C-alpha cells in the first residue's frame with residue numbers, strides 16, 4: 695500500500711509530535727524533512743554541495759535540534775539548488791511501500807501535492823515560543839523573537855514558501871493538548887485510509 699500523509703506548519707507548531715504519533719499508530723515510516731535542511735547547514739562549506747552529497751550519517755550529527763541549527767537551516771532552505779537537490783529523496787520516501795508521514799514546510803504544496811492526507815498544523819507565535827522555551831530553556835522573549843524571524847523567512851521566501859495547500863486540513867493547536875491534537879489527526883487519517 696502507498697499512502698502519504700503530508701504535514702506542514704511553522705516551527706514548534708506540534709507537527710513533529712503529530713507526525714511521530716501518526717507513524718507509530720498506523721505503522722508508517724516517518725521523515726522529519728527539517729532535519730535534512732538542518733544537516734545541510736551543519737555540514738558547513740557550500741550548502742548546494744552539501745545537499746547534493748548528504749548521507750544518512752549527516753542526519754545523526756549532534757546539535758541539529760538547537761535553535762541556532764534551526765535558524766541556519768532556514769537560511770540554506772531559501773536556496774533553490776539546495777531544495778532541488780533534496781526533492782527526489784523526499785518523493786521516494788513518500789511513495790515507499792507501507793505508507794509514509796513527512797513533516798516540513800512544503801510537503802503538501804511542492805513535494806507531495808498528491809498526498810492522500812494533508813495537514814497544516816499551526817499555533818500562535820506566543821504559544822509556539824512557549825513550547826520551544828519549555829523544551830530548550832533560555833530567554834523566552836528571545837525564543838519568541840527567533841520564532842517570528844524564522845516564520846517570516848520561511849513564509850516570505852520566493853521558492854516553496856510556507857503556506858497551506860488549498861486542500862489541507864488546518865489544525866490550530868494553540869488551545870489543544872498534545873493528546874487532543876494527535877487524536878484529531880488520527881481521526882482524519884483513519885477516515886481516509
Ligand code: DC
Nearest residue numbers: 727728729731767768771798799800
Ligand atoms: O521543521 P524544522 O524547524 O526542523 O525546520 C528547520 C528549517 O528548515 C525551517 O525553518 C525551514 C526549513 N525547512 C524547509 O524549508 N522545508 C521543509 N520541508 C522543512 C524545513
